[in-house]
Structure formats: structure tokens, C-alpha cells
Amino acid sequence: ENDDLSRDGVVPKTGPIRLRIRLPKPPAKVVLEPDGTTLAGEYQAGDWTGVLPDLHVHSMIRIAS
Numbered sequence: 001e002n003d004d005l006s007r008d009g010v011v012p013k014t015g016p017i018r019l020r021i022r023l024p025k026p027p028a029k030v031v032l033e034p035d036g037t038t039l040a041g042e043y044q045a046g047d048w049t050g051v052l053p054d055l056h057v058h059s060m061i062r063i064a065s
Contacts, residue, residue, distance in 0.1 A: 015054035020047050021063070028064040 026043035040048025
């Protein structure tokens with residue numbers, strides 16, 4: 001068991017994480033919230049692909065159509 005996390009509260013980096021999201025049409029934009037960072041990516045054959053630099057506890061991805 002790793003007790004380092006319980007002592008200092010630091011969560012190690014998780015990224016980069018490659019994303020592939022099936023969508024019926026290209027998104028207007030894909031945004032990492034709550035900081036509002038637009039994620040670069042491409043849409044091809046029903047899939048949006050991009051890279052999430054890091055995943056934080058309160059992060060979510062918002063897809064604007």
C-alpha cells in the first residue's frame with residue numbers, strides 16, 4: 001500500500017491521456033472544465049480524438065455541439 005498519498009495529500013499526475021469519444025457530428029468545441037481550457041482534437045468517421053494533458057479530481061469534459 002502507498003502511504004505517501006495519505007501523508008501529504010499530493011495526487012500524482014495522470015496524463016497525458018488520449019481520448020476517443022464517439023459523436024454523431026463534429027463538436028463545436030471540447031472544453032476541460034472548470035478552468036475553461038479548449039482541448040485540441042480532430043473529428044473523423046464518428047470519433048473525436050484528442051489528448052487530455054492531466055486529469056484532476058474535479059475535472060470534466062464539456063462537449064459543445
